[in-house]
Amino acid sequence: MERNRCNCAALRKASRHMTLFYDAALEPSGLRSTQFAMLTEIHRRGDAAPAIGDLAEALVMDQSTIGQNLRPLQRDGLVTLERDEADRRSRLVKLTRAGRSRLADARPLWLAAQEKFEDGFGKRAAAELRNQLVGIAGDPSLVPERAELQKQKA
Amino acid sequence: MERNRCNCAALRKASRHMTLFYDAALEPSGLRSTQFAMLTEIHRRGDAAPAIGDLAEALVMDQSTIGQNLRPLQRDGLVTLERDEADRRSRLVKLTRAGRSRLADARPLWLAAQEKFEDGFGKRAAAELRNQLVGIAGDPSLVPERAELQKQKA
DNA sequence: CCCCAATACCGGGATATCCCACTATATCCA
DNA sequence: TGGATATAGTGGGATATCCCGGTATTGGGG
Numbered sequence: 001m002e003r004n005r006c007n008c009a010a011l012r013k014a015s016r017h018m019t020l021f022y023d024a025a026l027e028p029s030g031l032r033s034t035q036f037a038m039l040t041e042i043h044r045r046g047d048a049a050p051a052i053g054d055l056a057e058a059l060v061m062d063q064s065t066i067g068q069n070l071r072p073l074q075r076d077g078l079v080t081l082e083r084d085e086a087d088r089r090s091r092l093v094k095l096t097r098a099g100r101s102r103l104a105d106a107r108p109l110w111l112a113a114q115e116k117f118e119d120g121f122g123k124r125a126a127a128e129l130r131n132q133l134v135g136i137a138g139d140p141s142l143v144p145e146r147a148e149l150q151k152q153k154a
Numbered sequence: 155m156e157r158n159r160c161n162c163a164a165l166r167k168a169s170r171h172m173t174l175f176y177d178a179a180l181e182p183s184g185l186r187s188t189q190f191a192m193l194t195e196i197h198r199r200g201d202a203a204p205a206i207g208d209l210a211e212a213l214v215m216d217q218s219t220i221g222q223n224l225r226p227l228q229r230d231g232l233v234t235l236e237r238d239e240a241d242r243r244s245r246l247v248k249l250t251r252a253g254r255s256r257l258a259d260a261r262p263l264w265l266a267a268q269e270k271f272e273d274g275f276g277k278r279a280a281a282e283l284r285n286q287l288v289g290i291a292g293d294p295s296l297v298p299e300r301a302e303l304q305k306q307k308a
Numbered sequence: 309c310c311c312c313a314a315t316a317c318c319g320g321g322a323t324a325t326c327c328c329a330c331t332a333t334a335t336c337c338a
Numbered sequence: 339t340g341g342a343t344a345t346a347g348t349g350g351g352a353t354a355t356c357c358c359g360g361t362a363t364t365g366g367g368g
Contacts, residue, residue, distance in 0.1 A: 003198070006264070007271055008176040009191045010284040013214040013291035014170035016355080022162040023356085026352065032356095034324065037163045038299040044157065060167040065325050067368060070321070089346040101310045110160070115159055120295055122214055129286055130164040134278070137167035142175040172326080178324085189356065207316060219355050221318065226353070243316040243363045263320095314362075327356070335344075 010013045011136075018117075025113035029106035034069060036110060039103045042079065042095050051084060051094040078102055165290075173293050179267035183214040183260035184199060188223060190264060193257045198231065213290045232256055262266075 004010055022033045031039070041058050042050060052070075056063040070093065073079045078099035084090035095103070118126045136142070158164055176187045185193070195212050196204060205226075206234045210217045224247065227233045232253035238244035249257070290296070 003212075005289050006191065007268060007280055007284060008172050008187050009194075010287040010291070011165070011172050012187065012191070014287035017214050017291045017293070017296060018162050018165050023259060024297070032323070033162050033166065036172070037160065037166070040160075040163075049222075050345075060171050062275075062326055063347070064327080069324065087334075087346080091210045091347070092280075094239075114161065117296070120293065121161075123292070125286070126161055128256075129283075130158060130161060132283055133160050133164040135166035137164070137171045139171070139274065141169060142271070143178070149237045186353070205316075216356055217317070218357080223354065231349075241316080245317070318361080323355080326352085331348080333346080
């Protein structure tokens with residue numbers, strides 16, 4: 001069919017629909033999908049608090065998007081931003097006690113959503129799909145600008 | 155790895171990255187990915203001009219999102235909205251001459267992006283991926299509310 | 309024929325997302 | 339060491355996206 005021939009549109013439709021599903025699952029925690037992803041990434045770093053740019057790279061988002069998206073979390077006291085004394089241009093993002101607590105509330109809700117999705121879609125199929133998606137998200141040939149940024153670090 | 159275990163986050167990251175790629179490709183036409191997808195869907199209907207709700211269903215978007223997203227296109231004279239005299243609650247969305255022209259400008263840019271992506275990702279792999287994504291976007295078990303809406307129509 | 313539930317849309321409000329231009333800081337190198 | 343360049347983040351502006359509550363219209367009983 002001529003319909004759904006566009007790789008980008010297909011990805012975006014699935015992304016919108018999947019987001020509705022995860023947002024509904026996370027709703028009791030008061031977190032949206034993006035917020036849960038950001039808090040999870042910050043938590044994953046443990047003691048090595050990430051700067052805004054680190055989050056941007058890990059989450060495949062623009063730096064300014066990270067800054068923007070952190071505001072509601074900061075306003076609600078889930079994260080703090082403090083200057084990195086080792087490089088005063090950077091701001092380190094840290095979870096507060098309330099942030100860790102909120103994340104702990106959300107995790108079982110997220111896990112339930114994962115399981116519900118994978119029950120229907122197939123655990124193996126889901127892992128394979130994520131593999132493909134991670135490949136796309138990290139493909140430097142798609143966005144040359146970002147490829148250069150990657151090269152800088154190597 | 156613990157990282158990238160979330161199906162939703164993986165989908166969203168890939169969606170963001172892919173969108174950058176298609177947006178860059180479409181840039182000379184002045185259309186963004188979403189706008190191109192909307193104009194394409196309207197055009198696909200031919201003489202049977204869709205209402206806002208029809209577009210919402212086809213594009214897996216909220217009705218209010220469609221309405222919002224149509225505004226820049228309307229402002230730029232690419233589409234018109236007119237009351238459906240057969241059901242005065244509905245508004246039919248139609249391409250203007252300028253809209254058709256803009257879409258014609260964008261199509262080769264889109265096709266080049268498709269080919270460039272599929273050159274790297276594999277034509278067969280891309281088709282398979284789209285298949286999976288269409289399945290997710292249309293899965294009524296993920297968002298029960300929408301499932302009911304679907305049932306109404308059956 | 310009239311009332312009521314359902315439907316189609318809109319307006320307001322919030323988050324999500326990007327780009328651009330700007331500031332502050334750091335780094336490199338002549 | 340001092341100035342050019344590069345990097346980290348912010349603020350403003352635009353589109354994208356959802357939900358909720360309200361309005362107009364429709365269609366089905368009674």
